[in-house]
Amino acid sequence: GAVVSQHPSRVICKSGTSVKIECRSLDFQATTMFWYRQFPKQSLMLMATSNEGSKATYEQGVEKDKFLINHASLTLSTLTVTSAHPEDSSFYICSAAGGSGEPQFFGPGTRLTVL
């Protein structure tokens, strides 16, 4: 399967700071990238869908001004958590897909801890 990387794998920050997470598809051009949030012992919660060169589509209840998504190329999408607070602490996972009917390939995830 395709390889997707995420960086950083773990980040600890102070409340009020912003954190950027990068998601790269290493060996294929991803038409679409997805950002998820996962709480312990729970399923994935889709936050937004990102298409290269266009604005991200956010799921209901996800603050677009707090979770900024940029999809600059077919191989790179970034998620910036702005003014992070302790309740933003979570496991964030990205995925990349070639389009409808294709599987999503997931990054290894980023553990964000906001103190």
Next chain:
Amino acid sequence: AQSVTQLDSQVPVFEEAPVELRCNYSSSVSVYLFWYVQYPNQGLQLLLKYLSGSTLVESINGFEAEFNKSQTSFHLRKPSVHISDTAEYFCAVGLYNQGGKLIFGQGTELSVKP
């Protein structure tokens, strides 16, 4: 609305025993389906997929799943599990008019004991 239900949140089983992880979906349009596995503190790995054709699909590590359209199910099975199969398993459904978006089940924690 579309939905995916994994009927068992936890499945404990002894090593070398058979296992079935159940997945049912609800959709009014054609779907494609996946099973993903997640090990602790890692992302999801694609285990197997059904897009079209044969309703029985297999993975390289002994898992298989059968797409049953009439029962709207996609159960995952393995005839003999190993300790290393201990992980969280997610069933996911995709809709052809949704640009690759997936709907995930709640997950099933498979715990294989010696």
